[in-house]
Amino acid sequence: RKEVEQDPGPFNVPEGATVAFNCTYSNSASQSFFWYRQDCRKEPKLLMSVYSSGNEDGRFTAQLNRASQYISLLIRDSKLSDSATYLCVVNNRYGGSQGNLIFGKGTKLSVKP
Amino acid sequence: DVKVTQSSRYLVKRTGEKVFLECVQDMDHENMFWYRQDPGLGLRLIYFSYDVKMKEKGDIPEGYSVSREKKERFSLILESASTNQTSMYLCASSLDGTGTTEAFFGQGTRLTVV
Numbered sequence: 001r002k003e004v005e006q007d008p009g010p011f012n013v014p015e016g017a018t019v020a021f022n023c024t025y026s027n028s029a030s031q032s033f034f035w036y037r038q039d040c041r042k043e044p045k046l047l048m049s050v051y052s053s054g055n056e057d058g059r060f061t062a063q064l065n066r067a068s069q070y071i072s073l074l075i076r077d078s079k080l081s082d083s084a085t086y087l088c089v090v091n092n093r094y095g096g097s098q099g100n101l102i103f104g105k106g107t108k109l110s111v112k113p
Numbered sequence: 114d115v116k117v118t119q120s121s122r123y124l125v126k127r128t129g130e131k132v133f134l135e136c137v138q139d140m141d142h143e144n145m146f147w148y149r150q151d152p153g154l155g156l157r158l159i160y161f162s163y164d165v166k167m168k169e170k171g172d173i174p175e176g177y178s179v180s181r182e183k184k185e186r187f188s189l190i191l192e193s194a195s196t197n198q199t200s201m202y203l204c205a206s207s208l209d210g211t212g213t214t215e216a217f218f219g220q221g222t223r224l225t226v227v
Contacts, residue, residue: 031213043218043221044216091213100171101158101216103148103155105155
């Protein structure tokens, strides 16, 4: 089983639509979860962290289900500027306190006028 | 703002050449990473370093080595470049070594090996 799995898309939606992305992770010991955004030919940038209780940032809502090892991102009222690839990211602990980030392959979103 | 700077945006090298990719961060971050990104494969971790002179292999270290002589600088070395190392290379840094804090990326180096 791959460590972080996402539907690659593309998701083609009209402006104003609500769109949801899902992600599953395999390491039950993972403790930190993020969504990153990557624009075409640009580097990834943090969109938002994902907390156990769920969290919202404007039009974006992230949810975490630890029992199912599942993360989601909901985008409401899609804008043209939301067009990008969305990367699900999970931390991976090595021995002791060291760890690094494992990236999913990303879900591509295209918002059309 | 955190700045992660990679020395080149585009590089073209010949098969068999030794290639150095340099990365510098200006925020005193503990952790630094090298990823490569390929279509359909996403970002894959090559090496990371959680302290000066410390390094850990990632998922695909074969054909690569790294150097971290100073905290702010993390170099990726291709000992003998091959065409299958043609890729986008992304350097990142994060505050600590736990993998729980945001990673900041450089702008990427697109390497072509001919």
